[in-house]
Amino acid sequence: MDVALPGCYAWADRQGGAAMPHDHGHDHSELDDMTARVMALETLLSAKGLVDPAALDEIIETYETRVGPRNGAAVVARAWSDPEFRDWLERDATAAIGSMGFTGRQGEHMMAVFNTAERHNMVVCTLCSCYPWSVLGMPPVWYKSLPYRARAVREPRAVLAEFGVTLPEGTSVRVWDSTAEMRYLVVPMRPEGTEGMSAEDLARLVTRDSMVGTGLALAPEAA
């Protein structure tokens, strides 16, 4: 078989590849090794007709620019401002969210969980890294980390403290361990002093972490 080297190594060249300075304690030969290994795998799979390098660019680009927490923020802001939509979101989150154009991979089966003064919801996947990609994009490194996965279920309040969140007296915590294909979107409490704000302005108060339950929505003066 004739192997054309796919013209896809811009990703390594663009970034300066292995020569790129980085800020944590990895051995450089290890980074070189991983870069070389991924390049070799991409070349092999491309030659076998298993992956198309242009499709890889498209997947990366999708989750860098088009599918991310702004999707979820739009859902939350609408739920805050439109009672009918809020009810739909509570009854059938997959359909309600899908009606806004947010569907698909790792968001096929959605449930929205609503924070109240009595209950704060928080989401984890202790067994791997399940996360609602269709509304929040890719999970952050901390969400996939062993410390978050190990601790969120046992000591959610200590975890919240590391995110700078202290819950008021009388608020209980429910941690949702995403052990199947249900994906959970936390709808944070609407901040005070936001009466009359447009859904677009409200969406700016909705952080990614507030939709995982490790944060709260921002106060209007903080946004």
Next chain:
Amino acid sequence: MNGPHDIGGHHGVGPIDPATHHGHYHPGETWEPRAMAITVAAGFGGHWTIDESRFAREDRPPQEYFTLGYFGIWLAALQRLLAERGLVTEAELAGGPLENGTVPPKACLSADQVAAALARGGPVDRDPGGRQPAFAPGDLVRTRNLQPRGHTRLPGYARDKVGRIAHVQGFHAFADDSAKGDRAAAEWLYTVVFDAETLWGMAEGAGDEVTCDAWEPYLERA
């Protein structure tokens, strides 16, 4: 399996440090997005289920699981899946010349198919065909003490524990069987809520709870 991935509730794992780890990838690790995309694209080839890929990630010695790093595990699992199915050979993965006679791929996701494929995803709800859920919201259930060698999605911390059915979520592909390549097996799926005290001996705060999503074979009436 009683594997290294099942770490919910473990002590001594250190701080989370969200300010440092807020990105999708580690800074400077330009291979990580590429590894993500290769894995996602290859998954659309239809040669394995999502549960087979999860098992390929978790089924490895703890020292490996804890040192490969997140996307390092993805790569190791992808290579195993590719070789197991004969799509590539071990020699090719080791850098050897291309060989003839490997299994031809069923599909190759092209750039113009990406948006539609991601927007479609892979729904796992199936037709229950008249099967009714055995439990209803409010029912008390006990999780079975299941410890299979294969893939399962009942975390160790939630085995043999009494909880309450909070939601009937649908009739979904059953992970334990799907991880063996059985695409037809499906079961009723429930969200079960446990008191934190039941799981950990004590609760960090009054009224704190943890939920797991559990298929019917994981549960018996309490």
